[in-house]
Amino acid sequence: MHVTLTINDTKHSLDLDPRTTLLDAIRSHAGLTGTKKGCDHGQCGACTVMVNGRRINSCLSLAVMHDGDAVTTIEGLGTPEALSPLQAAFLETDGFQCGYCTPGQICSATAMLEEIRAGWPSHVSETLDGPALPTEAEIAERMSGNLCRCSAYPNIVAAIRLAAAEREDAA
Amino acid sequence: MTREMTHDGPDADHRLDGMAQGVLGRGEPRPEGALKVTGRAVYTGDQQAPGMVHGALVRATITRGRVTTLNSATVLEMPGVLAVIDDPRLVRFSGQGATTKPPKADAAGVVYHGQPIALVVAETLEQARHAALRLTVDYAEEPGAVTGPEDPAAEVELPQKKQSETGAPDAALEAADTVIDRIYRTASMSSAPMEPHASLAEWQGGKLVLHSTLQMLASAQGQVAAALGIEPEDIRILAPHVGGGFGSKLGISPETVAAAIAAQQMRRPVSVVCTRPQSMETTSRRSETLQRIQMGADDEGRLTMIGHEALVSNLPGQKFSEPVQQATHFTYEAAHRRVVHRVARVHRLVAASVRAPGEAVGATAFECAMDELADKLGLCPVALRLRNIPKVEPGTGRPFSSHKLAEALTEGARRFGWEHRHASPRARREGEWWIGMGMSSLVRVNTVMEAKARVSLSLDGTALVETDMTDIGTGSYAILSQIAAEMLGLPMGSVETVLGDTDLPASSGSGGSFGAASTGSAVYLACLELRSRLAEAMGCPEPELTLKDGHAIHDNRKVPLSTLMGGAAMQAEGHLIPGEAEDKARQATWGAAFAEVGVNAITGEIRVRRMLGTFAIGRVLNAQTARSQALGGMIWGIGMALTEELVHDARDGHIVNRDLAEYHVPVNADVPALEVHFLEERDDWAPMQAKGIGELGICGAGAAIVNAVHNACGVRVRSLPMTVDKVLAGLVEAEADQG
């Protein structure tokens, strides 16, 4: 089937088996292998990308269902020469080790900070109507859909807090 | 030129402390970090090759027997399907590490439920996966499958080398003032690296080029060669980035061999990426353990007797058995000792090394028993440990290469605020939560492996480090660059490290915490050779030569390196050879873990509130990557203590929870703020005075949590993981006791 995806502002016209997941379309057909396949079943978060601004598990979505959608992957957030604030923060705090879950962590964190900004509550929020704040506990809960077997979690939380604080300063 | 060093004894020179660049030990960011955070680091499964097709493994659905027929005809008619491969060279499970012996071939002979038995190859991934699921298989089942180590039908072996007895343990136990005699259990566990096992094989004119998720390339090359019946020279393995291994990628796995065979047969590149269930079910696991720990102590808390019996399991014929008691021999003093090690032969996925084989489970259980002893003696758990630290290795009388356990314990206790712990359980409550503290010693044997590396110095003032070493998240890129930068007096940005290619000098590979010290030493030696040549050109003895920021300095003379190089690039190899040092002294890394937990008095849920680890690992090569390794180890301790259990169905041994939804590795919310503190140390018996850090964190940390749970709520759980069902049972029992 013919599918058009806009990935990182570039249009990709792809001819796909309807079974192709968004993840496999991004990786194998659009050739953007930064997005990783860790479990292929929505259990690890390594495949996290943003679709129309929202983070999702790209492994649990069919590419054909995203015809016309705008997808942002890790490659679209920054380059080694021009890192996004979160990418730079992960580097600074050693928010990764093997690096395999990292693209998913960073895409997830990028969208997660927007969710906080939009005031979405989380499981650990004291109240449902209070302001959402990027505290350690809030970040840890909201990032729990991204497993890291190297267990860089404390450094991941530190990286996200760093980037969130920098954004506050800039705002 | 190769600079060789056989590691026969201590080295008190500490040359690295005399270097001038000042980059070693610093928390330098990972040189490959920018690639990783931007998705530009290319892993095995990211590789594509022109004309590449896809393979999918097929799984046995019996526990023991033989494949009689693969009903290939129907799947061969399916769209895109190219072949069903059942080559007798296909292997049944993953190989062990540091050996060129391949895993058992003849995949048609089924020895565990879930074993790969064939590979379906198709044009696309979707086609291959679908066909593999649809392939029907006929079997001749064999009776007598043994699915668990405690099955009375299990054959139990006692490998002679792993049994030992000193003094009169039974009499000592009988005579002891205080006795502990307890059974502990730890669960079967999965390495579960985030990157599934994967291989891409391509034959180029009789040579096999293999991209594969492997930790140790040189030995894997030998395994692939032996598995396929070709020469190692005809195989090139590439693994510049590996998405975690934790032991499961030490040896080759079924998909490695399957990809190579398929690519040969298809004359096309073949990619085989394991599904998550396959990655957990067809590679290897950590054996479950049953441990009986006996201790006798006098009134002062001095151990008189230590007994440690273990029952572990593996497939029939497998030499590896989880070395549960590896550190029991030397951690604490006791005149009378007994170690009994039993291996039950079971039809379950092969057992092999998972992060810190031995101490991860052995020290953890032992440290739980120590807590019970402290409790019984009415002694502070830290004091009990301090009282039993041996001066020389018990049994052998060998010296310790260095020994910082006492300092790790006292410094850890001080930093953690251990003095605020209540000696009795159920003393601190916040709402529904019992709060408690626990601690444990950390201990892990330390070893080095043979390793080679090449360092080249260019006229433009840059250096290139080359070795087949892997970086599985451990920080190899960073620390090898740092060693070269320090030795050659170059800024970090002037050193490039290239890894993960068997065309490069053979390193130790990554595993057993030996990678940094072993391969690092090879880099160190190569640099020493380059320094000698530069010193010669400078006209001074090498030890007097100062190298800094691309310049050589001696006697008030400062010369750019290029001037000394005589117009030509320089190159040297370093070669570390393990020698007698290991026999002459007991080498280990030491530490202590402290944990504060909350236990929900109603549900039995456990939350780790904070945790601190002290670590003595010799020279720290990179403060940041070492800290990350220590954190990772401690968090694995959390997983072992609280959530991780690979469940085998008692009826057929198959792994019930073979995915990341139901095999519970800790998530971010399970992990509190953790503190890591390194003790300043140089171990003269370790090359570069540096030891390993990848595993120490898990070697006891789980016990700190178990002990903290007891301190919180009075419940002792002796079967890990401590899931709510087990804690709840203890809470209910305690309430009943209290009427």
Place this chain on the structure above:
Amino acid sequence: MRAFDYIRAGSCKDALAEAETPGTAFIAGGTNLLDLMKHEVMTPARLVDISRLDLRGITLTDAGLRVGALVSNSDLAADPLVRRHWPLLSRALLAGASGQLRNKATTGGNLLQRTRCYYFYDTAMPCNKREPGSGCAAIGGFNRIHAILGASEACIATHPSDMAVALRALSAEVELLAPGGGRRQVPLAAFYRLPGDTPHVETVLEPGEMIAAVLLPPAEGGRQIYRKVRDRASYAFALVSVAACLRMEQGRIAAAALAFGGLAHMPWRSADVEGTLIGEVPSAALFDRAADLLLAEAKGQGDNDFKIPLARRTLAAVLAEATAEDTEGDRA
């Protein structure tokens, strides 16, 4: 994954017409369906994509709240009306899955989630739910996550949803569209079925029927609590969960609605339990009586025996919290 024909529906009418062909499944968020299709536990020959249909509204009406079937779990949890009047629903949603999954998963799809039973997921194992008549491997197998209430000889699976537990306590109804153009409303109480001899039939949905909306009656005042016990601090399915809406008047329980997750093939609710509470002064003995009633018929399978005391204790804790006099916590 078995190959399938993909049809994108332009309207509900189209979707319903397409669904008349046997072997057709609707797909919206896909987070559970694709998971199962990859394992070939589910093998639809045709997929009708309803994700672009106009079923995304959350509207307040005189009858309560109408939640379109395609509203994502994230949007529903964050909706100001839901947060304010049905905080239980927000809490339950936020206790489930992960941020990524909640962004994709829909209200209708969440209701239709299939069980997490390991043996249902493993096509090498017998499972009456997946393959009627093949047997149940969970009975006599590893059944730590399985049902203690309402199970049968054929199936001991549990329903995994958190959201559905909250909806059950909130007395939600489900609006269904039939292929012929019919529309019916089914209370959640009647929507799910116990396994009996036909565990593969999980709801009263007729072939081709589609969930259009979930309807919530106006919120009763009082405390709303969702408490979930699981094996990790986050991102794990419930071992036991309790959803409670409870209103106190003059020191007595004036209204109580309680639903339970992790215990049965469907979100569990018991009129007896609620009846015994209403009109009473809260006490530990009262909560115990409520638990006795809840668990009178409970039957463990071995590995899941702990759910019986766990449910008892969790219920008591939730009731204690809901009847406490302090003012903290979510109130409608």
